[in-house]
Each structure stands twice: as structure tokens, then as C-alpha cells.
Amino acid sequence: MKLHLRFFASIREGLGVAQEELVIPDSVKTVADLRAFLMMRGSPWADILSNDRVLRCALNQQMVSADTVLLEGAEVAFFPPVTGG
Numbered sequence: 001m002k003l004h005l006r007f008f009a010s011i012r013e014g015l016g017v018a019q020e021e022l023v024i025p026d027s028v029k030t031v032a033d034l035r036a037f038l039m040m041r042g043s044p045w046a047d048i049l050s051n052d053r054v055l056r057c058a059l060n061q062q063m064v065s066a067d068t069v070l071l072e073g074a075e076v077a078f079f080p081p082v083t084g085g
Helices: 009-015 031-039
Strands: 002-007 019-023 056-059 075-079
Touching: 002 009, 009 075, 031 056, 031 075
Parallel strands: 002 075
Antiparallel strands: 002 019, 056 075
16 A cells, blocks of 8 residues: 655654655554554654654544554654644
């Protein structure tokens, strides 16, 4: 499956990449699977996307949970939680 990944704010800065096209293996089915797959790239991916960190994710510009199933050709965006004031 091919996905378009986007990274925002401190995640983008930490990874040094704003976006990429990625073909993932069939075993990667959900947002949580994708996050784990990306962490297998090692540092800095494992540190920035660590499960100890709170991250938000959107699938095709809609906020989703970690158990959301990925779709062929989808845009998946990762960003830190945001506060307002």
C-alpha cells in the first residue's frame, strides 16, 4: 500500500522531513502499525514517534485514533497535540 506521510511542527523538526511517499508492507494495517513501522527506522524516528509521546494523527485530513485502518493512497499526518489560549 502506498501512503503520503506528512509531519508537522516539532515532529517535522525532529525528523528533518516534512513529507514523504512510502510503500508499506501488507502487515501494516492501522495507524498504530504505521507508527511502529516508522519507529523501526531507528533514531531519530524511534525517539520522535515513541509511544511515550502523545501524538495526534489525521487520515485524509480527519482526526483518527491509533486503531484506524489505513487506506490505499491516503494522506497520513502526524503532529503534536496543540493547546490554545
